[in-house]
Amino acid sequence: xxxxxxxxxxxxxxxxxxxxxxxxxxxxxxxxxxxxxxxxxxxxxxxxxxxxxxxxxxxxxxxxxxxxxxxxxxxxxxxxxxxxxxxxxxxxxxxxxxxxxxxxxxxxxxx
Amino acid sequence: xxxxxxxxxxxxxxxxxxxxxxxxxxxxxxxxxxxxxxxxxxxxxxxxxxxxxxxxxxxxxxxxxxxxxxxxxxxxxxxxxxxxxxxxxxxxxxxxxxxxxxxxxxxxxxxxxxxxxx
Numbered sequence: 001x002x003x004x005x006x007x008x009x010x011x012x013x014x015x016x017x018x019x020x021x022x023x024x025x026x027x028x029x030x031x032x033x034x035x036x037x038x039x040x041x042x043x044x045x046x047x048x049x050x051x052x053x054x055x056x057x058x059x060x061x062x063x064x065x066x067x068x069x070x071x072x073x074x075x076x077x078x079x080x081x082x083x084x085x086x087x088x089x090x091x092x093x094x095x096x097x098x099x100x101x102x103x104x105x106x107x108x109x110x111x
Numbered sequence: 112x113x114x115x116x117x118x119x120x121x122x123x124x125x126x127x128x129x130x131x132x133x134x135x136x137x138x139x140x141x142x143x144x145x146x147x148x149x150x151x152x153x154x155x156x157x158x159x160x161x162x163x164x165x166x167x168x169x170x171x172x173x174x175x176x177x178x179x180x181x182x183x184x185x186x187x188x189x190x191x192x193x194x195x196x197x198x199x200x201x202x203x204x205x206x207x208x209x210x211x212x213x214x215x216x217x218x219x220x221x222x223x224x225x226x227x228x229x
Contacts, residue, residue: 032216043115043201043220044154089154091218098144098167099218101154 008087010106019077023090023102028071030092034099035064035075039086047075047088077107085109113138115204115221123227129190132224136183136204142166143185144218145177148199160185161207192228199223 013019025033031052036044050057050064050073057064063076073090087106091099116135124130136143144167145157156169160179177187183204189196203218 034217036220043222044203046217046219049217093216098156098159098169100156101146103153 008104008106010108012108012110013080014110015082016079019075019080019084019107021075021077021088021105021107023073023075023105025071025073025090025092025102026100027092027094028068030094030100032093033064033066033073034091034093035062035073036089036091036101037084037086038089038104044089080107080109082109082111115202115219117200117202117221117224119224120222121225121227123229124192125229126192126194128192129188130192130226131186131188132200132202132226134185134187134202134204134221136185136202137219140204140206140219141183142205142207143179143183144203144205145185145187146201146203147171148201148223149197154201157187189226194228197226197228199225 034049035047037047038044048059048062048064050066055066061078065074077084085108087104089104090102093099115137118133122130134143142161144159146154147157148154157171157175158165158177159167163179174190177185179185201220201223203220205216205218
């Protein structure tokens with residue numbers, strides 16, 4: 001399928017290593033954040049979310065960290081697998097407004 | 112529970128034509144948002160509908176319009192197509208995007224409609 005983004009920042013990690021994908025968000029009033037994974041030819045798939053009253057939230061093999069002081073969000077993927085190769089987007093929402101998406105990061109898992 | 116569905120999946124049009132894309136949200140979801148995704152601009156918000164009313168609108172020209180039906184299904188229309196309208200058009204649904212607690216705000220995306228304008 002068509003590339004989601006031809007000039008996205010790319011993170012290459014070895015299979016089995018941990019991955020950390022970063023995102024700087026723009027609105028200090030944003031109170032809800034989502035990480036999405038998008039594989040080629042598919043729509044974005046929900047991974048994990050976090051509200052602004054939390055600093056950390058864990059899911060299955062994924063952890064999201066929120067630093068409101070510097071408006072920074074990160075997604076940690078433990079024991080990265082080939083199936084994790086995709087483009088990852090962060091999205092922010094400010095109570096009742098539309099979601100704003102980051103530019104995305106391409107994760108490439110090396111065998 | 113079935114996910115968000117979009118039809119058609121692929122579409123080829125020529126400049127000047129118009130196109131209508133359809134989105135069926137997850138059952139029970141009342142909010143439907145539309146996005147345009149291109150390699151150069153990323154994911155850009157078009158508009159959001161809730162209870163048949165447009166509640167939020169992005170920065171797109173009036174050629175882009177939409178509507179929502181009483182069953183929450185939504186359509187978007189692009190008139191007088193331009194080459195730059197070639198993109199993946201994504202629909203996302205949520206229970207209610209208006210700032211409710213917990214997972215009610217979470218948006219779930221469909222597979223998209225890939226539009227090519229020649």
